[in-house]
Amino acid sequence: MNAIRQWFRERLPISPDQVFEVLDEPVPNHLKRWWFCLGGTPAYLFVVQIVTGILLAFYYQPAQTTAYESVRFITNEAAYGWYFRGVHKWAATLMIAAVVLHQMRVYFTGAYRKPREINWMIGVCLLLCTLGIGFTGYSLVYEQLSYWGATVAANICDTIPVVGGLAKRMLLAGETYNSETVSRFFILHAAVLPATMICLLAIHIGLIRMQGITEFHFEDEPPQKQAHYPFFPDHFYTELIMGLVLMILLSVLATALPATMGPRADPLVTPDVIKPEWFFYATFRWLKLFSGTFAVLSMGFVVFIMFAWPFIDAWIRRHTRFAEASVWIGIVGASLIIGLTVWEAAVQH
Numbered sequence: 116m117n118a119i120r121q122w123f124r125e126r127l128p129i130s131p132d133q134v135f136e137v138l139d140e141p142v143p144n145h146l147k148r149w150w151f152c153l154g155g156t157p158a159y160l161f162v163v164q165i166v167t168g169i170l171l172a173f174y175y176q177p178a179q180t181t182a183y184e185s186v187r188f189i190t191n192e193a194a195y196g197w198y199f200r201g202v203h204k205w206a207a208t209l210m211i212a213a214v215v216l217h218q219m220r221v222y223f224t225g226a227y228r229k230p231r232e233i234n235w236m237i238g239v240c241l242l243l244c245t246l247g248i249g250f251t252g253y254s255l256v257y258e259q260l261s262y263w264g265a266t267v268a269a270n271i272c273d274t275i276p277v278v279g280g281l282a283k284r285m286l287l288a289g290e291t292y293n294s295e296t297v298s299r300f301f302i303l304h305a306a307v308l309p310a311t312m313i314c315l316l317a318i319h320i321g322l323i324r325m326q327g328i329t330e331f332h333f334e335d336e337p338p339q340k341q342a343h344y345p346f347f348p349d350h351f352y353t354e355l356i357m358g359l360v361l362m363i364l365l366s367v368l369a370t371a372l373p374a375t376m377g378p379r380a381d382p383l384v385t386p387d388v389i390k391p392e393w394f395f396y397a398t399f400r401w402l403k404l405f406s407g408t409f410a411v412l413s414m415g416f417v418v419f420i421m422f423a424w425p426f427i428d429a430w431i432r433r434h435t436r437f438a439e440a441s442v443w444i445g446i447v448g449a450s451l452i453i454g455l456t457v458w459e460a461a462v463q464h
Contacts, residue, residue, distance in 0.1 A: 183379045
């Protein structure tokens with residue numbers, strides 16, 4: 116054993132103490148409150164997505180003629196295919212919800228302020244990538260709703276001034292939905308967007324490690340001798356428990372509410388109701404309320420405001436007496452999104 120240990124030490128000159136020093140970052144006491152630990156939840160679900168996605172990719176055939184049948188085979192015939200597809204679907208749903216909640220938590224606690232502006236913008240990019248992965252994954256089944264949802268999304272892209280036509284062609288691999296479109300969505304879903312997210316996550320975590328976590332103190336907190344507690348094993352065990360709870364929840368959802376399949380896509384038959392997944396309900400309702408170009412440009416403006424918000428907030432705090440205007444603006448924005456989502460979910464077609 117000593118010889119084996121010496122062999123590894125010569126080739127990997129890293130001592131256990133150095134590894135422990137990197138991992139054992141002091142964690143602020145406020146992270147004992149679970150709603151401040153939402154950042155680890157989407158990261159765990161992203162790993163679940165990668166593992167289950169690889170298993171599904173063994174059987175999935177990304178072509179217009181084979182996509183639907185391969186998903187049907189996974190769902191009905193492959194060993195435990197229904198389970199892994201269900202876990203993949205529900206992990207995607209919970210991941211999007213967790214990213215949105217994490218972004219809201221950072222916003223309403225002001226954790227995006229100096230010197231963390233760059234990390235906020237990276238977080239916005241992660242949110243957009245998560246939504247993109249959700250959209251492309253939904254489009255891979257080649258059902259009626261996913262086919263027409265992709266067609267509608269491409270037509271929406273076409274209304275963007277200057278770059279709209281290029282965006283539509285990049286999305287569909289042509290002017291219309293064709294034999295190359297499904298494979299284009301698959302490459303985006305399984306390679307481009309996950310690789311982008313991994314790079315963004317590495318930068319995101321690296322910046323958190325360098326800048327530290329924003330610390331909060333609450334009036335109802337009793338005085339504590341230490342303002343921090345060790346990452347390992349204390350916080351690591353907390354994250355491990357949350358991961359186990361999430362895995363149980365995913366298994367229950369995949370079993371009780373399994374992923375189903377709708378009718379196969381038919382380019383000649385437009386469905387009576389075209390609805391996206393729930394995380395695009397607000398966007399879909401907004402598009403119905405206003406003309407195409409205005410709706411798209413206004414949504415682009417909202418995304419721009421999200422990117423630039425740390426600097427806008429700093430200007431408001433510096434030049435006005437409304438130091439906490441961001442809280443009220445956030446409440447209005449969140450209420451609008453929730454209202455549009457509920458409206459689109461409840462509306463009769």
